[in-house]
Amino acid sequence: MLRIPCPCCGERDEAEFRYGGEVPGSIPQTDVGDEAWADYLFARDNPKGLVHERWCHSHGCGQWFHVVRDTVTHRIHAVYGVGEPRPVVDCSNESQADGGR
Amino acid sequence: MSPSQPFRKSQGGRIDRTRTVAFRFDGRRYLGHPGDTLASALLANGVKVMGRSMKLHRPRGVLSAGAEEPNALIGVDWGSGNIPSIRATLMPALDGLVAQSQNCFPSVNFDLGRALDFTHRLWPAGFYYKMFKWPSWRAFEWAVRRTAGIGRLPDGTDGTRYRHLNSHCDVLVVGSGPSGLAAALEAGRRGEDVLVAEQDMAFGGSLLHDSMAIDGAASDDWLEATLAELDGMDNVRLMANATAAGCYDHNLVTVHDRSAAYRSDGPVETFHKVRARRIVLATGATEQPMLFGNNDLPGIMLAGAVHAYAGRYAVNCGQRVAGVVNNDFGWHSLLAVHDAGTPVRAVVDTRGDVERELLDAAEERGIAVHPGATPLTAGGSSGVRGFRFVAANGTTKQVDCDLIAMSGGLNPTTQLYSQAGGKLRYDERRHCFVPDKDPADLDVVGAASGRFDREHGSIVRPCTVAPVPTSRQWVDFQHDVTAADIELAVRENYVSVEHMKRYTTAGMAVDQGKTSNLGALSLLAQLTGRSPGEVGTTTARPQFMPVTMGAIAGNRRGDFYRPAKRLAAHDWHAGEGAVFDDYGAWKRPAFYGDDRAASIAREVLAVRQSVGFFDGSPLGKIEVKGADAARFLDRIYVNNVLTLKPGRVRYGLMLNENGVVIDDGVFVRLGEDHFLVNTTSGNAERIAAWLEEWHQCEFFDMRLVLSNVTSQWAVATLAGPDARAVLQSLPGLIDLSTASFPHLSFAAGQLADGAPYRLQRVSFSGEQSYELSVPSNRAASIFERLQAAAGPGKLVPIGVEALMVLRTEKGFVHVGVDTDGTTNPLDIGFGAVVDRKRRDFIGARSLARPNDRRTDRRQLVGFELLDRNASVPAGAHFVTGNDGERRSEGFVTSACDSPTLGRTVGIGLIEGGFGRKGEEVLVYDSGRNLPARIVDPCFYDPSGERMRA
């Protein structure tokens, strides 16, 4: 169970939030090819390390926002608004590959 | 010496001798003292056999004095029921307690299940796996089901109250031994908010039975002073009977608090969710057993446990003790036991190089020492009668004893550490797994960290299999896994620790292998020529100790499990004779009256012939308002939103990005920039959240707001040829004539009494139909006025079941019933609508994929059974081919015995259905094949005249 810093309300328990998965790419135009469309629909990076993902403070302010989380340590490095540019995250001194379950 | 407790020492111990408690075990009455556990009190009374093993029903005595206990699991009658598999080593001996041994019949001392033991060669490791392949699992299932498992499930209502509490602290200290208390003291003095969780009923850990010098003071004095100081700090909370059971992300620790679990006036168990800035694990270490023949006999205990019973509970576990050890910690316990008045006869040490200091100590006390010995077997059948071993010089020797105190070394208790992400390292010298790399914000201290006080630098010699092929050597006591079982697993090539564990079930009993995992994996290592470090450990998952299911559920049971939504006019419906049923989260009238089938038929015919009244309040109502509201909804719906005029209503479908239908319903243009979206009943929250997600995450540049107003408005639906006449009698409504208010119109205004209303003319029944929305608090009064306006018995209330029959007759789809997770709008006949819309909408691109355009997809059709008297349920399959090569082409999604048509009709999805109208097919249901004809899904008024009348 994570503690997630909502940009509006501050740090709250994961139970107050809804998960929205990895931030997808932008919606392709309708004339995109089948393969690229399938890629948009189904393919996700699922990285070991930093992931940009969507969360909604559904039992709080109701806002969707983006979280930068390390999938190994679960450390949350940054949160930012939908539509804002991706923040630069420095995790050079973090041992990403260790500490997993 | 108290005559009733023959094995109680005359003095010492942390028991309250001024008071006695009386309890029953297997029907017999025993006495003990406050401060006793059930195990210590039974030992004081000379009770040795406390349980039977799970698989072979071997008689078992208590092995340990703590949480790791694999044998002494007992059932306890308390509160309103029986609680199974309680560790006698942790259970306080309470006055009036009634406890039973488990897994035995007729009694723990004479158990017919022991026949399993005498035929043990028939039940080797991997027995289940083999039986699944040959001869047949079914041949054994009946017997296995009867004998498998342990304990008796409680029946009746659980009288314990369970609650969840969230706690926050700066430091959570798990364990209250010397290291834990020292950490708590340090943090407490710094002014930090400290929580100490101790699973025992008393604080102090090993200090409760062992003495040493701490900070220059005797440990007893230090313990007393430390507890007093901690007690006096407002920023420190001490919790006893509280087990830290699981460690999760971001320093969340669950603590199962049983401190009020045995209160006579309403027991309470609390499940704390503790969020700690820093966790200090002072969980100690668990002593491991030794490996020799018959090492599971009652009267064979861990040396540290014998010490604990002597020191803390003043109980003599035996009269003549033999020690079997491979390390100095065992020596420490044995010497202390001897000095406390339980004579140790001999110490058999598998190490050849026992420290001089220890040899001298033994000599002083007249204890024989046999260094470099090879343990063979324990003698006796239901108790210990001696111990045989091979001395260093090769001769076989025997020690006369009635108690064997064994010590196979210590293993740090690291389950929580591993759950927190900590890494373990195998320590060759101490033969155990020790913390290597701590996760952030977590410290591990004391024995849990692998720093043992009593080691004196000497090594622990790993146990090996004793050369006694005729007697079994137990590795896992509770699951009856022997060294031979592990050898068998290795012979059959189960050499990964995870495979060996599952094949032999070692470490998979309710004790989670606290005294067996290390032994099993080190045997596996020896047998495969690897080091235990290379073999590795299995994953230690939560919970560390069994947690009551009720404690995990908390108050989410009974009515709180899934709170029901009640209609605003619930009581009014009850007064009308409604029979309620669950529809999603809602309690809604299924029908009115006593006879289900007759009521449904009566209600359906009322709508077809005169007028019915339906409470449609759960209908989802979401308002969308803003300059870009129309543009937004045009992206949401398959249908064209831009061309809808204010005051008009249109039916629409919503898809997900995969092109699958997820909801349907009408949408209304209230004004140029203002829409009302209706969703399926029960889907309102989900669709409201989905619309929010699309607005916030993808269409965030569109100016609009969304508001779910579902519960604000109650909905009275009047349907039938007389609907207009009844509704028009409500003062204040607009003119309802078809000329001024045709089908798919919307109006809003005020009733004569000032109540606002919204009215839409839409139909789910196929009849002339009006949906009147009024504020929820007016629901019952409006319903009554409509009924009065119609005249006695004229306005017939109808339930959900009748409405479902009406819409099936009409062939209207119910999303989620007639569609599934693969159904696209083309499959249900909306291909033309899709192709007419030139703009993008959610799911549009997916509908252009070749697979979504296949003509042999399952498509929605109607069917009628050729036998007018037959009926089929939803779920029956459309089948083709002959017996032996029969194939399903689809299935019935809705079916009803239509009162209107006098036969069974239904709709379903069948491959290539649109091109098969008129074809005869078979409908398979429960062994019957019923001939049916595929027809158009609309069975009633296909032209829609009645709806628009």
Ligand SMILES: [Zn+2]
């Ligand atoms: Zn928030």
